Amino acid sequence: MNIEEIRQDVRTWLAANWDPNLDLIHWRELLADSGWGAPDWPSDYFGRDLDPQLSAVVDEELAHIGAIGAAHSGVRMLAAVTLLAHADHKQKQRYLRPILTGAEHWCQLFSEPGSGSDLAGATTRADLQGDEWIINGQKVWNTSAHHADFGLLLARSDWDEPKHKGLSYFVLDMRQPGVEVRQLKQMNGHASFNEVFFTDARVPRTNLIGQPGDGWQIAMTTLAYERRSFDRPRNPAAKTASPAPIYKQYQEELEIANEPYKWYPQRAGRVDLILQRANDTGAINDPVLRQDIARLHILASSAHWTAQRARAAQKAGKPQGPEGSLGKLAASHIGRLAAQVHTHISANDALLTGKDSPMEGTIAEILVSTPAGSIAGGTDEIQRNIIAERVLGLPKEPRFDSGPFRDVRRNTSKEPKQP
């Protein structure tokens, strides 16, 4: 199918089905069942097998008549991509539709106090008892866990295997007595991530994804997507002045679902604000700052084209691999440099947050949010290791953690000292 045929199809479908007086979830159910909510997904699972490049026209048509699209924000897309790749038929049937309709929210339960970069060192345990896996342990830094219905859980099901082989991947129901979520406050004052404690939490056997021991492989799918999606905007705003209740519902959903991500644009450094700020402050005439601004522009543009180049390669059938790490590392450089340039443009005013502060505190928020970019989703150092070992094929670090996991040296419970 070519672009114009698709455009015609989606137009016809929208003309027959879009109705701003529908309930939001109900509308999205129609959308999901028609395949137009995720046209690049398989046609067996709420999609239409369309080329991802072509599905942009669907968004255009939705926007054109003010129709609301499928839910895309938050961790749900990590869940969708992982389930599409590894879940069985029943699991896909059960979970993919409410992901698209926005009826259910997700979080990623990977990091632990003792294992972050070394994700495969997870010590949250999963023990099979009859038809249930019993989960005990703790996760940390879990974005949106306080809103989530389900978690993508990486847990250890076998302690005698080497660390990467003893992990399994589960879909965990967050709304159960054995799961306790505590919000954590960040240095930028927001509280978007959490600690999650499991005390005999239960996962039905049918919620194991793949086979026992496949956890690490499956987690790689989730992480590769997370790293690749670093340069994509997350918060589509509903652009309409219509009073129809569906828009109000949509706004409310965005407010709740996007609340943990409110500061995410700032964490990327807000390159988009640089020229405006430079013009407003007169910094655009400062020869030193001009050089910095130009350098940032070059970095951001070439990173953008690198991402496009990777997508084009993917489209041409070249395998997608750890290239996402390049984009993520570039994003860290951009965030850091942008924060520095913003600091110098705003000078004395850079840290102000109250009224009369530049852009109502946005600049200050950039400065205290960009440090997250080079940590979340795998640190810069880990991206460099991946690039060095998996892209460049350089020799691996000598390992100190092979053999059965129960014998591997780990963090003690000693509280790390603060500065």
Place this chain on the structure above:
Amino acid sequence: MSTQFIFNEDQEQFRENLARFLADKSPTTEVRAQMADIRGYDPAVWSMLNQQLGLSSIAIAEQYGGAGFGPQELAIACEEMGRSLYCGPFFASAVCAAHALSATGNEAQKQQWLPGIASGEIIACLAITEHAPMWSDEDIRTTATSNTDGKYQLSGTKHYVIDAQVAEVIFVAAREIDGSIALFATDTGAHGLTITPVQSMDATRKLNTVTLANTPAERLGKADLPSLMDYVLVALSNEMIGGAQTLLQSALDYTQLRFQFGRSIASFQAIKHRLAELLLEVELAKSAAYQAAHCLAANEDVREHASLAKAAASEAYVRVASECIQLHGGIGFTWENDTHLWFKRAKSSEVLLGTPAAHRERMLHAITHGARAKARIG
């Protein structure tokens, strides 16, 4: 030009006493309490600091109740303040205001305020900045007009006035009828004077906007603003290297304690090299800050070295602060972990009194046009 790169025994003793006191009285729980407090300091700790250690008196001349030490002891004090992130009006009162008064006031005026500042009983602050970050005559639009009875009135707006919220007296730079710049003293309760706290990400240092509307004031004397700034820059640079050292130590401690991949993360060469580079950067900046303090003590022209130290210390501090967060991983991004307290101080110090780029420019200007350049030519 002479140099002195190590402190003598008395100076080191002073440092040790102060460090011990601050570790005891200004732990981060206390810093956090003061961040949330509108005054931003604990009067009980402040008076102990002054009674037991004579802290505010160090750089004030003996005839005005001071200890009569010089810029080097002041630098030590600032370094320790920065190291512990002590929250109190030391920088505003005992550094900025005391020096400005000593440099511009007449005998009676010094007698009037310096002993109180030296004992910590009077908190003073200095209001110079208006629009430009760096102090210069051109930036001063606040006006001073004199009545027939020799009394003065000030009108204008001052920005980024540190600790005005707790000060009793403010020394204000204003333009006189003849166009020259002088300092004036006014009570914070004076007619037409308002102090508005400014919200900043760095709550460890309280900033205010001070507006003056025909506010009665007493004239101190003509002010050389760039020279006043040089002195303050030297103090600030030393404060910054204190903070940078805390963060470096914290990164060293944490990376040795934290295990990933079956080994301490400090054992990865990528991390070791980074820490080695950070040490290099901090030590270079420290030499610059000490050298600037020494230069002040020796009464040498300090412009070049003051700006050099500010540029070097700002960059080292900010770099070490962001690396320290990075090396902590997720925990470094939390409110609960203390790293962000220093990170925010590093960022606010970076822009206080001019960005590193502005100071590199100022340093070069001093090299090519300053007193030493003239001496070289002539």
